[in-house]
Every structure is written in structure tokens, then in C-alpha cells.
Amino acid sequence: MYLKELTINGFKSFAKKSELGFSSSITAIVGPNGSGKSNVAESFRFVLGEQSVKSMRGKRGEDLIWGGSSEVARGNRASVVVTLDNTNRVFPVDFTEVVIERVVHRDGQNDYLLNDSVVRLKDIQELLASANIGSTGHHIISQGEADRILLANAKERREMIEDALGLKIYQYKKQESERKLQKTEENVAQVESLRREVAPHLKYLEKQIQKIEKSLQLQEQLKITYAEYLKREDVYIAYHHDRLLAEKRGPEGQLKLVKQSLEEAKIQLRKSEAKQEADVLLEAEEAVQLVAKARQLAEREQSKCEGQIALLQRRLEEQERRNKLTSGKAIPYHDMKSLIVSLEQQVEKAMARDEVTYLQRTLSDIIHRLKLFLERSEGVSDVGVKIDKEEMEKLIIELKALVKRVEVATADETKARQVYDEIAQKRVQEATDGREAERAVFRFVGEVRELETKLERIDRELSILERDRAEFKQELQEAVALLGRASSDYYTYEVKNADGQIVSEVEVVEEPRDAQRTRRHELEKLKIRLEELGIGTIEDVIKEYKDAKERDEFLAHELDDLTSSITKLRELITELEMKLDEQFGAGIEKISSEFNHFFTLMFGGGEAELLRVATKIEESEEDEENKKENGFIPKSSKDGIELSVKLPNKQVRGLEMLSGGERALTSIALIFAMSQVNPPPFIILDETDAALDEANSRRYGDMIEALSAKSQLILITHNRETMSRAGILYGVTMGGDGISKLLSVKLDEAVAVAK
Numbered sequence: 001m002y003l004k005e006l007t008i009n010g011f012k013s014f015a016k017k018s019e020l021g022f023s024s025s026i027t028a029i030v031g032p033n034g035s036g037k038s039n040v041a042e043s044f045r046f047v048l049g050e051q052s053v054k055s056m057r058g059k060r061g062e063d064l065i066w067g068g069s070s071e072v073a074r075g076n077r078a079s080v081v082v083t084l085d086n087t088n089r090v091f092p093v094d095f096t097e098v099v100i101e102r103v104v105h106r107d108g109q110n111d112y113l114l115n116d117s118v119v120r121l122k123d124i125q126e127l128l129a130s131a132n133i134g135s136t137g138h139h140i141i142s143q144g145e146a147d148r149i150l151l152a153n154a155k156e157r158r159e160m161i162e163d164a165l166g167l168k169i170y171q172y173k174k175q176e177s178e179r180k181l182q183k184t185e186e187n188v189a190q191v192e193s194l195r196r197e198v199a200p201h202l203k204y205l206e207k208q209i210q211k212i213e214k215s216l217q218l219q220e221q222l223k224i225t226y227a228e229y230l231k232r233e234d235v236y237i238a239y240h241h242d243r244l245l246a247e248k249r250g251p252e253g254q255l256k257l258v259k260q261s262l263e264e265a266k267i268q269l270r271k272s273e274a275k276q277e278a279d280v281l282l283e284a285e286e287a288v289q290l291v292a293k294a295r296q297l298a299e300r301e302q303s304k305c306e307g308q309i310a311l312l313q314r315r316l317e318e319q320e321r322r323n324k325l326t327s328g329k330a331i332p333y334h335d336m337k338s339l340i341v342s343l344e345q346q347v348e349k350a351m352a353r354d355e356v357t358y359l360q361r362t363l364s365d366i367i368h369r370l371k372l373f374l375e376r377s378e379g380v381s382d383v384g385v386k387i388d389k390e391e392m393e394k395l396i397i398e399l400k401a402l403v404k405r406v407e408v409a410t411a412d413e414t415k416a417r418q419v420y421d422e423i424a425q426k427r428v429q430e431a432t433d434g435r436e437a438e439r440a441v442f443r444f445v446g447e448v449r450e451l452e453t454k455l456e457r458i459d460r461e462l463s464i465l466e467r468d469r470a471e472f473k474q475e476l477q478e479a480v481a482l483l484g485r486a487s488s489d490y491y492t493y494e495v496k497n498a499d500g501q502i503v504s505e506v507e508v509v510e511e512p513r514d515a516q517r518t519r520r521h522e523l524e525k526l527k528i529r530l531e532e533l534g535i536g537t538i539e540d541v542i543k544e545y546k547d548a549k550e551r552d553e554f555l556a557h558e559l560d561d562l563t564s565s566i567t568k569l570r571e572l573i574t575e576l577e578m579k580l581d582e583q584f585g586a587g588i589e590k591i592s593s594e595f596n597h598f599f600t601l602m603f604g605g606g607e608a609e610l611l612r613v614a615t616k617i618e619e620s621e622e623d624e625e626n627k628k629e630n631g632f633i634p635k636s637s638k639d640g641i642e643l644s645v646k647l648p649n650k651q652v653r654g655l656e657m658l659s660g661g662e663r664a665l666t667s668i669a670l671i672f673a674m675s676q677v678n679p680p681p682f683i684i685l686d687e688t689d690a691a692l693d694e695a696n697s698r699r700y701g702d703m704i705e706a707l708s709a710k711s712q713l714i715l716i717t718h719n720r721e722t723m724s725r726a727g728i729l730y731g732v733t734m735g736g737d738g739i740s741k742l743l744s745v746k747l748d749e750a751v752a753v754a755k
């Protein structure tokens with residue numbers, strides 16, 4: 001016995017707390033018309049979670065609350081409590097008693113309590129479904145509703161039967177899974193859209209990372225190329241510098257001595273008798289010395305000027321290359337933004353003043369500021385280029401002048417030498433008598449010239465070397481700017497040949513200069529490529545990329561999880577549908593045969609059965625989807641239930657052709673059949689027997705007794721026969737105050753009360 005107690009308080013006509021115990025398997029509730037019997041049945045519906053107020057004969061929730069009478073004021077809440085036994089753990093909760101309470105307030109709010117804890121309606125429904133007390137109320141047959149199951153359409157009937165078969169729990173699970181599936185699909189869409197959103201940024205960052213990798217590679221290459229170049233250049237310059245200085249030392253010393261001897265020879269010559277002739281010669285020689293010095297000076301200056309031009313040229317080329325890279329380069333966002341903000345403020349301020357002159361001033365100021373901004377954005381480099389170009393022009397003019405000067409000086413020297421040579425030649429012919437002093441002068445002059453030529457050559461080489469050194473220094477400066485400390489790596493760098501063997505200093509020095517030029521060209525190319533990559537702060541990009549990548553991976557992972565739960569949910573739904581279909585099919589067969597059994601019992605013959613028919617829900621989209629997703633259309637989602645009955649000795653086949661009594665008997669047979677297959681803990685029948693004649697009332701009574709073996713019965717009745725089968729009888733009365741009252745009665749009293 002599951003049903004233990006019902007407490008009604010403030011519900012409909014039960015203004016005061018009324019309690020009903022159900023210690024018998026059959027309880028009858030009797031009383032005169034309008035006393036409130038049906039209200040008891042409705043209080044059951046109410047507490048079991050009925051959501052349709054209409055099915056409890058009300059319009060709004062508050063119709064269920066005691067409405068008041070001339071003597072007793074209306075109530076503010078209605079509460080019904082049902083106590084169910086759970087010693088057998090029919091309900092999947094760890095209580096020996098399940099106490100369900102539902103309260104409705106005047107504002108229409110409902111509270112549900114399970115063993116005094118507030119719960120959701122859903123929790124109550126699931127709990128009841130697990131004990132085969134479904135919400136379609138197949139086990140509560142209201143007054144005049146006995147043939148509800150006959151009137152229902154095939155689909156509704158199917159639902160009632162599903163409920164009776166205890167399949168509602170699967171339906172709930174299925175609905176829950178479908179709801180989850182929908183939510184999961186929404187999540188998938190959301191995650192996918194998130195991934196789509198971050199994808200372009202991620203791609204951009206990936207490209208940046210590739211650039212960074214490329215740039216790091218280039219930097220590595222640049223480092224090596226620089227080390228190779230700088231090392232070789234350093235060795236080359238040092239070696240040749242030392243060599244030339246050493247080479248210079250001998251001739252310099254000699255020249256000093258020869259010049260001294262020449263001076264002495266000249267003094268000697270002046271002292272000689274042919275003084276006048278000697279003077280001519282010496283003057284010619286001194287003139288040569290003078291112009292030669294002028295030429296040397298001009299040449300030195302020319303070489304210096306050329307060196308300066310070469311350096312400047314390189315700087316300009318470099319600058320030009322940079323400018324090419326920066327043209328079309330974006331102005332930093334923050335610079336632009338702060339400019340706009342500040343201009344906005346200025347304009348707002350000007351507008352507020354509303355003075356033409358002030359506005360004009362502001363406009364011209366804005367233009368000035370914009371120009372300035374542009375200039376600044378173009379960079380200081382342009383100013384540098386301008387200065388360098390002016391300098392270059394000056395140097396070129398200077399160089400031209402110097403070339404001219406060298407030409408003039410060379411011409412002068414040639415002329416002076418010719419004069420000297422002519423005199424000297426004449427003297428040599430004349431002086432066959434061997435004038436010592438003169439011969440000495442000639443010899444020394446020749447030696448001086450020879451030595452000076454030698455030294456000039458060395459000086460020229462030295463000045464070229466100086467130029468190389470200046471270029472080396474400039475290159476080193478650039479290396480420092482580009483590579484930082486790594487630029488000094490060349491100190492310890494070991495030059496190797498193609499076979500990886502360390503190359504000697506001499507080999508380095510003897511390498512043709514073209515190779516170094518190629519290396520320098522290579523350096524330039526590397527620098528350009530590096531600048532073209534133009535990446536921001538590497539660490540920031542890497543961090544941003546890492547974050548974005550991690551987030552994307554997280555989303556991908558989430559997507560995997562979601563997709564796999566979609567698959568699982570779909571499998572579960574298919575499984576549930578199959579189970580539903582299977583159990584429904586088996587249940588229907590059983591109910592059908594029980595139906596036939598009760599029907600033939602009631603009518604003393606005939607035939608009755610349940611038929612599965614395709615409902616009018618045509619090949620729906622839902623089916624199409626089911627087919628696509630599961631490759632299976634669950635029958636249960638399609639079939640409805642029809643009844644087929646054949647009365648004994650009558651040609652009646654359609655339900656609508658049955659008499660009132662016949663309809664009552666048929667529906668009773670079906671209700672009983674349903675409760676036989678899967679007996680609910682209790683069944684409430686509100687005057688189901690109203691239309692039965694005496695003979696049928698007896699049969700009805702017999703069947704009730706048979707039924708009570710499996711389900712508790714609560715019968716609202718006016719029928720004496722039915723009353724006689726009850727173990728407990730409750731009488732309901734209503735006095736002048738309009739309040740229903742309950743009392744336990746004996747059969748005789750009951751018969752009297754019912755009247």
C-alpha cells in the first residue's frame with residue numbers, strides 16, 4: 001500500500017484542514033451532490049503537479065483556493081499534502097516515506113516541497129514518473145471523464161498509454177537529452193564563431209612569427225657575414241699598414257741622407273769657380289722642388305677629398321634605401337590617435353568661443369600643427385640627407401678645383417723638370433772635364449727624385465688604406481647598431497676556407513679585394529631584407545601569438561568535446577527512442593489482450609483490441625532529420641493508438657455508436673487493462689460507475705476488487721454496490737458555511753449520506 005494519507009487545507013471547498021487516511025486497498029468517498037467529493041479527486045491532481053487549472057475546473061490558480069463564504073473569509077493559500085509509503089523504495093529517494101506538498105498562493109505562485117524541502121516541479125514529475133504516476137493522470141479519472149480515453153485522439157491516447165506503461169521517464173530523459181543536444185549545438189556554433197573571429201588575427205600573428213623566424217635567421221647570417229668581413233678587413237688593414245710603414249722607413253732614412261748630401265754638394269758647387277753657372281742649375285733644381293711640393297700637397301688634398309666623397313656617398317645611399325622602406329610606412333596608431341584627440345579638443349574649444357577671428361586662428365594653427373606632425377613623422381633622417389647632400393655638392397666643387405690644381409702643379413713640375421734636365425744635360429756635355437761637385441749634385445738630385453717617387457707611391461697606398469679604415473669603422477658602427485654586443489664577435493672569429501680549415505693571415509691578405517667587395521654587397525642585401533621585414537618588438541609578438549594560439553587550441557579542444565558529446569547525446573536519444581518503441585510495442589500488445597479480457601467480461605462476449613496506427617503527423621521534417629541523423633525513424637514518434645471494439649450480438653463497431661453505459665463499460669475495461677499491465681500505485685475513479693445498471697455494477701464491483709490486488713483504489717461514488725466493496729468509507733458533507741467536511745462512515749451511513 002503506497003498511498004498513506006492526504007491532507008487538504010484551503011483547497012477549494014476544503015477551507016479547513018481535512019485529512020484522509022488510506023489504510024484499505026479500496027476507499028470510497030460518498031456524499032450528496034455538490035458536497036465537495038470531486039474536489040478531493042482534484043486535490044490529488046493538484047498535489048501530483050497538474051498544470052492545467054481547467055482540468056481542475058478553475059480558470060486561474062486562485063480558483064483553487066478557498067473562495068470564502070458569508071461566514072468564513074477567503075483563504076490566501078491552498079495546500080495539499082500527499083504521503084506515500086516508500087519502504088520498498090519504489091521512489092528512487094532514500095526516505096521510507098515520500099511526502100509531497102504543493103501550495104498555491106493568491107498571486108498564482110506555486111511551491112513544491114518534497115519531504116519539506118523546496119524542489120522544482122520537474123523533480124516532482126520525475127519522481128512520480130519513476131513510480132508510474134504520470135502527469136497525464138490516466139490513474140485519476142474525473143467525473144464524467146470516464147470515457148476521456150475514448151474521446152481522446154490517437155496521439156493523446158498514445159500519450160496516456162505511454163504514461164500508463166511507465167515510459168514517461170524515458171520521454172523525460174529523451175526530452176532532456178534533446179534539450180542538451182540543442183544547447184550543445186548552440187555551444188558548437190558559438191565556439192565555431194569565436195574561432196572564426198580569432199582566425200584572421202592568428203593568421204596574421206603566424207605570419208609575424210614566420211617573419212621573426214626569418215629575421216632571426218637573417219640576423220644570424222648577418223652576424224657571421226659581418227664577422228667574416230670585419231675580421232678579414234681588420235687583418236688586411238693592419239697587415240698592409242704595417243707593411244707600408246716598414247717599406248717607408250728605408251727610403252725615408254735614405255732620402256734624409258741623400259738630401260743632406262745634396263745640400264752639401266750644392267754648397268760645394270757654389271764655392272766652385274763657375275759660380276754663375278752653378279746658380280742657374282741650383283735655381284732650376286729648387287724650382288723643381290717647389291713645384292713638386294705643391295703638386296704633392298694638391299694630390300694629398302685631392303685624395304683626402306675623394307675619401308670624404310666616398311664615405312658620404314655610402315651614407316647617402318644607405319639613407320636613400322631607408323627612405324624607400326619608410327615611404328608608405330604607417331604612422332604609429334597612438335601618435336595619430338593623440339593628435340586627433342588634441343585637435344578635437346582644440347576645435348571644440350574654438351567652437352565654444354564662437355568668434356570668427358578665433359576660429360580662423362585655430363584653423364591656421366591646426367594646419368601648422370598638421371604640417372609639423374607630417375614632418376616629424378617623415379623623420380629626422382630627411383634633415384640629415386639634406387645636410388649630407390649640401391656637403392656633397394661642396395666636396396665635388398672642391399674636388400674639381402683640386403683636380404685642376406693637381407693638373408696645373410703637374411704641368412708646372414714637368415716644365416720645371418724639363419728646364420732642369422736641359423741645363424743638366426748641357427752641363428754633362430760641357431763638364432766632361434769632370435767637375436766633381438756638379439756631378440754629385442746631379443746624382444743626388446736623381447736619387448732624391450727616385451726616393452720621393454717611391455715614397456709617394458707608398459703614401460698613395462697608405463691613403464687608400466686610410467680610406468679602407470674609415471669605411472671599416474663605419475661598417476663597425478653599423479654592426480654595433482644592428483647586432484649590439486655581437487658586433488665584437490669578429491675579434492675572436494676564425495676565418496676558414498671552404499674545407500673548414502683555419503686560414504692564415506697571409507692567405508687572408510692575399511685574397512683579391514673583389515671578394516671583400518662581394519661580402520660587403522652581401523651585407524647590404526641582408527640589411528635591406530632585415531629592414532623590409534620590419535617587425536615590432538619580437539617578445540610582444542611571440543607572447544601575443546602564444547596567447548592567441550593557446551586560446552585557439554583551447555577552443556578546438558572544447559569543440560572536440562562538444563562534438564563528441566553531440567554524438568553521445570544522439571546515440572542516447574536513438575537508444576531511448578528504440579527502447580520506447582520496443583517497450584511501447586510490447587506494452588500495447590499486453591494492454592490489448594487485457595482490454596479484450598475485461599471487455600468480454602463486462603459485455604459477456606464481443607471483441608476489443610488496440611491498434612497502432614500512423615497518426616496524421618505526415619512524414620514530418622522531424623522524421624527526415626531522424627532518418628538523416630540516426631538512419632532510423634522511431635515508430636513511437638509516429639504511431640497513435642486506436643480502439644477497435646465489437647459488441648456481442650451487435651453490429652456496432654465505431655465507438656461513437658455506443659450507448660452511454662456501453663461507453664462507460666468500454667472505458668472502464670480499457671482503464672483496467674492499462675492498470676493491469678503496469679499497475680499504478682493508486683487509481684482514483686470519480687463516479688465512473690454512474691451510468692451502470694445493477695447487473696453491470698456488480699461486474700464493476702468484481703473487477704474493482706480484482707484490480708485492488710495491484711493498485712489502491714479511491715472511488716467517488718453514489719453506487720451502493722461500489723460502496724459495499726470499500727474497506728474505508730468517507731462521507732463528505734457541506735453545511736451552510738459552504739465548507740466541505742470529512743467524516744469516516746459505515747456502509748449504512750454512507751448509503752444514507754450519499755443520498
Ligand code: ATP
Nearest residue numbers: 012013032033034035036037038039063065066067
Ligand atoms: P457531485 O456529486 O454533484 O459531483 P461533488 O460532491 O463532487 O458533487 P464538488 O464538485 O466536489 O461536489 O464540489 C463543488 C462545490 O465546491 C461547489 O459547491 C463549489 O461551490 C465548491 N467550490 C469549488 N471551488 C471552491 C472554492 N475555490 N472555494 C469555495 N468553494 C468552492
